[in-house]
Amino acid sequence: MEEIAQWLYAIDELVWGTPMTVILIGTGIILSIRFGFRYQRKMCFNARNTYGQALKKGDGEGEGTISGFRAACTALANTVGTGNISGVATAIVSGGPGALFWMWLSAFFGMSTKACEIIIGQRYREHYRDSMDEFVCDRSFVLKNAFGWKRGAVVLAVFCFLFGPWTCSVQTEAVVGSMNEAFGISGLTTVAVIGITCLVTIWGGLRRISEVMSKAVPLMAAVYILMGLGIIILHWRDIPGVLELILVSAFSPVAAAGGFAGATVRDAIQFGVARGIYSNDVGTGYGMIAHATAKTDHPVRQSLWGWGEVFLDTMIICSITAFTIIITGSYYTSEATSGTLTTVAFSNVYGAVGGQMTAVVIAVLAWTTIIGMYYTCEKSVNYALGDTRLNKSLMPLYKIYYMLPCVIFYNVQADVLWAFTDILSALYVAVTLFIIVARHKEIFRLFDDFWERYLPAKERGENPPIVSFDCRTMKEGR
Template sequence: MISEILIALADFLWGTPMTVVLVGTGLYLSIRFRFYYNFRKIAFNWKNTYGRMFRKSEGAGTISGFAAACTAMANTIGVGNIGGVATAVVSGGPGALFWMWISSLLGMSTKACEIILGQRYRVKYSESMDEYMCDRSFVMKNALGWKRGAVVLSVACFVLGPWTCCVQTESVTGALEQSFGIDPMISAVVLGVTCFVTIAGGLKRISAIMERVVPFMAVCYILGGLGILITNWSIVPDAFALIFKSAFTPMAGVGGFAGATARDVIRYGIARGLYSNDAGTGYGIIAHASAKTDHPVRQSSWGWGEVFTTLIVCTVTGLSIIMTNVYIDFPQVDSAALTTVAFEVAYGPIGGAFLAAAITVFAWTTIIGMYYSCAKSVNYAFGDTLANRRATGVYMVYYMIPCVFFYNIQADALWAMTDLLSAAYVAITLLFIYSQQKEIFRLFRDFWDRYVPAKERGENPPPVTFGTLDEKADKEAV
């Protein structure tokens, strides 16, 4: 009954209103950004993201811009790109992939706003930890002045946040059991222990591991998916035709697929697209706040880089499922297990083993990345004090409890719960974006109309950075 209630409520929230709000916001921001994050500045965005991966970052911060982006992508490149896409195709049909593309393209601008906000309203903790940081609560206090609301928000985030990781553990245990026959409890325990050891090292250990593991695993997964496309190249045009055709028209049931209305296609495509790239949820505020950069808008280029990467991974997943026809031939399989079956159909047992390993690594990095996001709420609630350091240690234990002990909750219920929490995060993040759009676009114009031209003339303008607890100094930074 609880599962049915959660699913019904998620269906309501992610109906037409939320779809219109997200797509409308992405379009509005894209227009105001002159489509710089969508397609007009692709060369610049590429140069300032993938092109700067191994270069030393300028400006104040805790870790490099690339390390911050990898920590962010630990959240985005995960089971949402594998299990989430599978759920979207099963529930909405092949056309859901089209709406995931739309969600991603427009979400690039939304993600950029989050990154700018995180850089603009971040603070520096010196007493309890040596780290620049920001999250939704910091923005609520520093930008809006809502101190009590910020405390309530921080508590809600660090209490409820860990429960969304059940989705990750469920996907891992299911994939490993199906491919290797490993007992789910053993998988959950090993996953929990290794995650705990990693997060215990703090931001620098987390970011150091993420900037090595995330890119490597993403490339391996994309190559595996491309192999399916290459070996079935003759039906690639038909697969794309089916995606575009079913994106706007209802799809009748066939085989194990129950069919889907046009509303289902859009709803599941947008919802799973959001979960895969996190655009609009506020996670960009958190992950990029610690980055060293000479201007907040330069770091916001990763709004394009992150979402573009997840777009590729989602497309590989969706096409693998559609071209192997597993969403029709295996009606009892859903979530990441369905993607595993697709790779097994394409490559045999080796494909299933590869996918199970990929899911495990992706889920592992997502759980770790999500911990960092939740821990910032703990940091806000306890402030830059000794109590913060102690509370963070206790929180690590609490965070791992849902991952280890509640992995066997019904997958539909897990996704519904994730949708509900995502909806709340979206509402809060959009409030920040719309209320602070004057500051966001002031920084955007400053970067493109003053800072970049000065750099191109060979001048050396001072970095535009934030991060002091002194509000007066913050206002005088530019």
């Protein structure tokens, strides 16, 4: 295991080195400039057309499987999870407080990248009528429908559905550590409960998954935010010093102190960007998967959800986790890592009750992330098997396979699990960025069409035709 760990660390260091960071953030900067920073600066408009629309009755205009709000909640199940809690903790332990600055930077420009993923998902989706009656898309569907690369798409799909479930081990590892720290519950008991309840939920398919996500994710996110804000308010005098430490540490090495081993600037950048990407899913392609199912009148309107996911995930929840860990000094006074460190930080302020509440939040968010991640892996299976009876009949077996890594590898060292997860995330990012760059003209065409033609027509009271896509129907000539 030690030899495997060293190999994983070396590969992780290679793939998340300077080139990946420059390409990822650079792509976000170029896209943001091309979009006129609309996703960052038009937040009131974005909120009215996303969360504001979710308060109205009905699923919305357009073709799709579920409402835009439920699609966003399914996507949030991937983004708002233990990456915000244990991922941020490991980023600070490995990269120092400055890692949070690089999370912020990648997230700010990443809003535009996330929007492109959503547009791509809506543009190159297919309607699987026979086996599941759902609109589906992922990277493999795009490779086939946008480039005609059928063989390469199959290889990618098989890779994703075989290895994707392994990344969920970081979720169960965080829950096991937190529940043991707060309640003394054994690892076997924790993973047994997670395994059974997750399996029951994913057995119900997209509609059950989206229904659960639309209730559980907002509630747990709100509880965690309120708990974290309580700590920040109690220590409001320390906020200027924390901000200064974050900014200084982002550009200068941090010396070892207490249980903290110290960190270089490169560590801050590497772990900040890598953990930020895992947390908010910018560039990974998960956005195109979840949002392809949405009912919307235009792909670009659905892309407005992207800013909210990234903003809530990184700018708010990740920041709260980092501030809590830094304010309490837990990252250098405690030997804990991952979700256990966050539990310790909350316990330092609220006592045992605070640690227990944090452990419960971590458990529920990990649970929703495992369920949300299943849906993304399922799309790869759907592509490989096609809209056939085989697709429908083999899904129960895949659901069982999906849960196995979660319940088997929960006790592997956290750093090893995160290194493996980072490597897979880097591969997903590479494919997704290639797709965005290669299909940028189509993305820009739809973007300009929404802002220059479709939206002005709607605001004038006209009724322009809905802009919706189904690549399967288009190819069949229906």
